[in-house]
Structures are given as structure tokens and as C-alpha cells.
Amino acid sequence: MIPKIIHQTWKTKDIPDNWKNAVDSCKKINEDFQYILWTHETMNIFVKNNYPHFHKIYESYKYDIQRCDAFRYLVLYKYGGVYLDLDTVCNTNLNNFLNYDLVLAHQTNIKSSFTNAFFMVISNHPFFKYCIDNLSDNINNYQHFGKHLHVMNSTGPFFLNKMIKNYGKINNTYVLTKKEYAGDCNSCNLNICKGGQYFTHIQGKSWHEMDSTIYNYVYCHRESIIEGLICVIIILLLLKNRHKLFIRLLN
Numbered sequence: 666m667i668p669k670i671i672h673q674t675w676k677t678k679d680i681p682d683n684w685k686n687a688v689d690s691c692k693k694i695n696e697d698f699q700y701i702l703w704t705h706e707t708m709n710i711f712v713k714n715n716y717p718h719f720h721k722i723y724e725s726y727k728y729d730i731q732r733c734d735a736f737r738y739l740v741l742y743k744y745g746g747v748y749l750d751l752d753t754v755c756n757t758n759l760n761n762f763l764n765y766d767l768v769l770a771h772q773t774n775i776k777s778s779f780t781n782a783f784f785m786v787i788s789n790h791p792f793f794k795y796c797i798d799n800l801s802d803n804i805n806n807y808q809h810f811g812k813h814l815h816v817m818n819s820t821g822p823f824f825l826n827k828m829i830k831n832y833g834k835i836n837n838t839y840v841l842t843k844k845e846y847a848g849d850c851n852s853c854n855l856n857i858c859k860g861g862q863y864f865t866h867i868q869g870k871s872w873h874e875m876d877s878t879i880y881n882y883v884y885c886h887r888e889s890i891i892e893g894l895i896c897v898i899i900i901l902l903l904l905k906n907r908h909k910l911f912i913r914l915l916n
Contacts, residue, residue, distance in 0.1 A: 667763045667785050669698040670746030674733050677704050684751040687867060691755035698747070698759075705729065708736045715743055722801050726820070728812060734781060734820035738796045745788030752855075753782065754865040766790060766837040770846040772822055773866060781825050783846070783864070792835050796828045803827075852881050 671691060675681075680688055680702070692700050703711070709732075713720045716739055726732050737748045747759060762768045768785035772778045786793060806818035817823040829835070841863065848861030855868045 667747070667765065667768070667787055668745040669695075669763070670744055671695060671698050671700050672703060672737075672740055672744075672746055672748045673701070673751055674703045674708060674736060675751060676729075678702060680751065683868065687754045688751060691749060691753070694755045694758050695747075695760075703736065703740065705732075708732065708740075711743075712736065712739060715739070716797075719797070719800070722804060726804070727808075728816060730816055731820045734816070734824075735800055737781060737784065738793050738800070741784055741786050742789060742793040742797060745786055745790070748784045749864075750782040752867050754860065754867060755863070756860060756865060757863045759785065759863070762839060765839045767792065767835055768839045768841065770841040771843065773847045773851040776843070778822055778826050779829060779840075781822050783841075792828070792832055795832050796825070799828060800824075 673688065688702075692698075709723075712723045716723070719739070723732055723735060726735070741748055749755075762785050765785070766787050767790060768783075769779050770783050772780040800820065803819050803824055806824070807814040808819075818827075841861075843861070845862045847864055847866050848859055850858035850860055850866040855866055858865065860866065
């Protein structure tokens, strides 16, 4: 069975006010689960003591979010349990999934992509060992394409998807449906969405910088942007044809 432990991470023990209610909801609804908040300091100590061969790589990551991403695999491989991002409100107890070896969910924005904001897993799961073994080989992925793509591909969801694709079949795994996981929530409507059966997402993005903001803006306004580009192209073509017609008239 998946151990009844909820793991979350933050810089210090002082959780930001905008996430305290979310954290409290997960503790209250899953009151029979042990709760552990890992700080940057305790994460570093854990990795140093339990994965000394990986500690140098762990410290070499450029961004804290990469260490947090990598830590999820490390701590869940060691202890098993549940990992949840702090911007996740819990709506239903998680006991229904304890008999699986691994529970995953898709990203709220990209249906075909798995999220690393939520995991449930037994300890010593071979897939998590596979992910840990491959972290070092992916440390430089997209490092010249900005923070967002570098994080996503070196330790984040795109890294996870690559591992799932390369690993092959994972036995006794359950993937939450959209309705179960986050419902109508995505990065465009956080704080106003109704959420899913088990979770509701609120505003997070604590590690995002300008490039992430641009990517999210383009995603959320993609239809308007496409329409605008089509209008610009049409106008340019009309102007070009008008210019050609004017030249013909002059000749």
C-alpha cells in the first residue's frame, strides 16, 4: 500500500498566507495521514544523508525549483506517500488510491502531459528509481532556452513525460481523470475555477519569471492572438495588392 504520508516543500517553515488554507485543507481532509513540510535546509540534509552520490548534482542545479523537483523523486522513492504542490486545495480524502503502486495526473493545461505537482507512490518504486538514475543525464536540457523550458525539461513535467515514455508499461498505476484531478482549473482561471473531485488549484507560479509569464499569456490568449495574426496577414496582403494595382495604373 501507499504510505499515508503527505510531503510538501517550501523555502522555510513559514508557508505564505495565500497557501495556508490550501495546506490546512489537505491536513484536515486527510487527518489520518502524517504531514511533513520539507524546507530547503531539511531537503539538502536529506539528500546529503540518503543520496550522497547525487548530492553534488543536487547542489549544482541552477534554480531552487530544480532541486525541489528532483527532491520529489528522491523522498518518495525513500518513503513513499503523497506529494502535493502548496497551491493545491484538497477536496476529498485520498484513501481510495492507497492500493495502487503509483497514482498520476495529467497537467491542467496540456492533456497529454503528466504533472509533477501531484504523486502518490509506494516506496522503492522502480519507476522512481529510473527517474532518479536519469536526472544527471538531463541536467543541461534546454539550458540555453530560458529558465522555463530549462526547468520543465531538466526536472519538471517534460522530464517526467520523457521518463514515462522511455520506461514503458508501469504496473498497477492509476491516472486521475480531469474531473477527478483539477476539473475546470488551468493556468488561465486559477482562483476562480471550481476544481475537481479531489483537488482545486489556486494561484501558484512561485518560480515563474518573465519567460513563464509570456508562455502563459500566449497559451491563455492563443485564440485572440491567432485571430489578430490572421487579420494582420490579410491587411498586409491587401496593402501589397493595392500597391501593385497602383503601380499598374501608373504604367
